[in-house]
Amino acid sequence: MWTATDTRLVITAATAVALVIVLITSRLRLHAFPALMVGSLVLGLVAGLGPSKTVDGFTDGVGGTLGDVGVVLGLGTMLGKLLADSGGADLLADALLRRSGHRMLPWAVALLAMVLGIPLFFEIGVVLVLPIVFTVAMRLDRERGHEGGRDEQGRSTILRVGIPALAGLSALHAFIPPHPGPLVAIDALGADLGQTLLIGIVVAIPTVAVAGPLFAHYAARWAHAEPPASLVRTAASPERQQSATADAGRQQSATADAGRQQSATADAGSEPGADPADRHPPPGLTATLVTILLPVVLMLVRTVADVATPDGSPVRSVAEFVGEPIVALLLALLLATWTFGLRRGLSGSEVSSLAAAGLVPAASILVIIGAGGGFKQVLVDSGVGDSLAKAATGVGVPVLLLAWFVAVLIRLATGSATVATVTAAGIVAPVLAAEPSASPVLVALAIGAGSVFFSHVNDAGFWLVREYFGMSVRDTFRTWSVMETLVSVVGLLAVLAASLVV
Numbered sequence: 001m002w003t004a005t006d007t008r009l010v011i012t013a014a015t016a017v018a019l020v021i022v023l024i025t026s027r028l029r030l031h032a033f034p035a036l037m038v039g040s041l042v043l044g045l046v047a048g049l050g051p052s053k054t055v056d057g058f059t060d061g062v063g064g065t066l067g068d069v070g071v072v073l074g075l076g077t078m079l080g081k082l083l084a085d086s087g088g089a090d091l092l093a094d095a096l097l098r099r100s101g102h103r104m105l106p107w108a109v110a111l112l113a114m115v116l117g118i119p120l121f122f123e124i125g126v127v128l129v130l131p132i133v134f135t136v137a138m139r140l141d142r143e144r145g146h147e148g149g150r151d152e153q154g155r156s157t158i159l160r161v162g163i164p165a166l167a168g169l170s171a172l173h174a175f176i177p178p179h180p181g182p183l184v185a186i187d188a189l190g191a192d193l194g195q196t197l198l199i200g201i202v203v204a205i206p207t208v209a210v211a212g213p214l215f216a217h218y219a220a221r222w223a224h225a226e227p228p229a230s231l232v233r234t235a236a237s238p239e240r241q242q243s244a245t246a247d248a249g250r251q252q253s254a255t256a257d258a259g260r261q262q263s264a265t266a267d268a269g270s271e272p273g274a275d276p277a278d279r280h281p282p283p284g285l286t287a288t289l290v291t292i293l294l295p296v297v298l299m300l301v302r303t304v305a306d307v308a309t310p311d312g313s314p315v316r317s318v319a320e321f322v323g324e325p326i327v328a329l330l331l332a333l334l335l336a337t338w339t340f341g342l343r344r345g346l347s348g349s350e351v352s353s354l355a356a357a358g359l360v361p362a363a364s365i366l367v368i369i370g371a372g373g374g375f376k377q378v379l380v381d382s383g384v385g386d387s388l389a390k391a392a393t394g395v396g397v398p399v400l401l402l403a404w405f406v407a408v409l410i411r412l413a414t415g416s417a418t419v420a421t422v423t424a425a426g427i428v429a430p431v432l433a434a435e436p437s438a439s440p441v442l443v444a445l446a447i448g449a450g451s452v453f454f455s456h457v458n459d460a461g462f463w464l465v466r467e468y469f470g471m472s473v474r475d476t477f478r479t480w481s482v483m484e485t486l487v488s489v490v491g492l493l494a495v496l497a498a499s500l501v502v
Helices: 004-023 033-047 051-086 088-098 106-115 122-143 157-175 180-189 193-222 229-235 240-244 248-267 285-307 312-321 324-338 348-355 362-382 385-397 399-414 416-433 438-450 462-468 473-499
Strands: none
Touching: 004 033, 004 362, 004 385, 033 051, 033 362, 051 088, 051 180, 051 285, 051 324, 051 348, 051 362, 088 106, 088 122, 088 285, 088 385, 106 122, 106 157, 106 193, 106 285, 122 157, 122 399, 122 462, 157 180, 157 193, 157 438, 157 462, 157 473, 180 193, 180 362, 180 399, 180 416, 193 285, 229 285, 229 462, 285 312, 285 324, 312 324, 324 348, 362 385, 362 416, 399 438, 399 473, 438 473, 462 473
């Protein structure tokens, strides 16, 4: 039965969430890490946990979350750094875009973003994919004689191909392990990793199709984007810059210039301080695909082995070991050390330096994830989750809708998809325990869908996209924010459809 204590706990939790919002979005602009710490401590003390239990709950939550997700995040960022600096990403882009015509270009870009987004975290994927997409869009405008960056139907070419890339990266971030949000939800809810991966891919495909190429077809008409020229120049390789600026009748001359430039680059590479990745040829396309898809294949093999082999089978034991996210990513990173580094002529120390540089942007993400885990644990320890479970059971709200709605509220409040996932998983876990017929896999995916709902000014991704596309705040709302909402809503509908057969 609902009691006055339950009411007090829910009000306390809502106040703590509001406090975190104010600290992050007010003039103080406090970083999410200390803001979540303050919210956690206030929540624990007001809820009656006491100072010692509050601090212990927070630290236990930080340690438990980082123990599961922190290693994966570190390995993923190192792998992404080697992929970017080796030129492997350029190879994937060229191979995919060369085989797509003008009409299919947005779909090809969405596929490219989904492939690259498997091992890359969203912010890294944006930095990696968008400059390539922008360069291709500008080349297409020149080849087809578009004026003002718009095609015959008045659509912005950059938005027409850029929005599908964002949709692909965002959907992977929300639904697919080894991204941190899905991993946290899987761990908190006791969901099966392989099943979440398989169903997550099924959910992501129609979600990206609607929020990406289909939405971009219309959004490209009503918004304007103008990426900084310096961004496009510095992101593109010398060969890509030439192909974007040379006329079709001067290809032979441009190729000769590229050869001379490559020779000059090789000479410059011998100078002290030159980037080691610029002195060596890129990896082959096959090697790049094998390396980037290895962790996904290993996790899928684990799922197949769990279904097809008996308990105690040596094959099953090996598959379960190599299919663990940290082992799969470690093996992929070791392979990348060879394919993206040593095989190209880099020394061991050069490969190590490049991989270590990928850990720098992960530091901020790690502490936010940890603080979100601490906040979640204080919520659990205070009994807020149990109170919400009572409320949900009493009013008969389906678990999938409740999971999505809780994640939406926290996403709107904090601006962080990962914090929304971590916190919502902790709140919904007791509800799931009271509903044995509900699928933990689908609940995890519903939380992932809610975690990306309507990005706005308290989300760092909002400003990242605005700056990269060179859009006004108004146009960023009309493109990026609407796209994120479509990813959330269509993803939820796909999860609900999956619940009919799973």
